[in-house]
Amino acid sequence: MDTQQNTALTRALAEIPGPLPARGVIHIAIPHTDRFTVVGNHLAQHPDLSCTAVGIAVRIQSLPQGVEVGIKALAARCREGEKRIAAALRELEAFGYLQRVRDRLPSGRTITRTVFCNQPTALLRPRQTASPRRPAVAATHQAPGPAPGPGPAEELTAAPAPAPDPAPDPAPTPPSPSPSPSPSPEPDMPEPPPVPPPPSFVTPLPPLFVPLVPPPTAPKPPPPPLPRPAEPTPELDRAATALLSDLRHHAPQFTLSEADIRHLAPGVAAWLERAAHPDAIRRTLTTDLPHPLRRPALLLKHRLTALLPPPLPGVHDLAAPARPRVTVTPFQTCDGCDRVFRSPTPGHCRDCREHRAHRAHRGDDTRTAAA
Template structure:
């Protein structure tokens, strides 16, 4: 294929439009040249390709025609040529037999009398595929730590964390739940908040890291105290010495006596009573 100098050296066409024209003329008939298809094959975005197609259309090298196909489906037929359409219709410098237009990659249809208005929509019909909705999170994936964080966000909306930081924070809350009640965690996270919270995730992470060692130590002390209280205490019994059981006192003067006496008196008290 030989490209005419008028196209490759066109004064008003950008280099991208000239390169796209050369690429389109090299494709076989019937090739999909919609903006989306071209963007998938070329190292250019849809916006740049759409702008280059409009330049070629304004210069007369490209025409688009809306046609109604089977089942009343409307499609766009694109024709690309190496000579502008205006030069094909009337050109004072052209020879008597105008050169036959070389069809571009498009359906074989009669050339329209006038180029259609530029369109920003893709040239070939391409029904968009329905986007599959994102799957809802499974209830089994919501841990107890996640529920606590959701309760905290409901109590204080400024402590709402994003989905990216939620799993890591929920894991920390799960560790805290092993040693403390959920209400205690909520109080620790929502008490004495600053006036401005720049990052809810950072604040929650800091408070959990600060309180978790304290909660763990307190739980260890409580468990140790509970195990000590539950263990049976040894019973201590003091046996009475046989020697101590033989000692007695005088019932009158309370003098200690080695052995008990029939009247319970010591010798002095008995003598006094006898006198």
């Protein structure tokens, strides 16, 4: 007697037509009369959207025009944090339900408008223009048919005509003029040819929403393969196996199985082939570990692949490049004025050469004048 039962729920279940399902959800559909939003199943049952994104989309769709729907505004209305709301908005933007448009006001200020479309696939369909209907051509002549007789209702409601009283024979009347013959019906007019509908100049619209961020369900590129030594040798394999087996002495989380050690040994051998010190390899693999460490072998494979050092340079790569040889002109002392100048051969400087050339020219002029 102390167990309370919901009689309203029992009565609603009894009013559902047909037998109730043995398992699964049972819907009690009560029509809404006010404060409701129509949501399509393409959004409510979207296979690639998270439940958070679907809930945020329904919340945005239920808000009136002009309400702020930014990350901080939605975080103030919802229980989800800003990171989850931002991820949900990126999902909706990737699938076309949401778009952020930057617009410039007449004052020069740039604002961001958030546009939400409840059915983005409908925007991609070409909109057909309504073609004018061709007026129906009425027939100009109809074949005469039998006159319709009175219906059964008319027969029942029509009163029988009273029998006429016997009357004396009337006086003879002059013959009435014969009715003029009715004009012959015009021949049937041919119907005009059907008017073709006007051509549609509507071109398919380009996609309005271009996803800038790939959706979370987009296929990811395959991970890079584990590095392997260029020249595998038994010594490298033995040293790599010993290093991986000894990791549990430095970090108990790396207690690896024999299959994991055989799988990861080529990666460690590639590091040893590139002259990486075993202590440096061990320190790279065991420091700054995540907590808790769930898959140690996968973490070792990632670090061996992503942090692989380059091979050591050769002797010729470390040698300094040869400088080009520059020919330096030596210093000379002028025989006339003891001035220092640069010249490959000894002799006079430029001023002395010009002075000697000028004196020789004046001497030639003097000899010519004396002659």
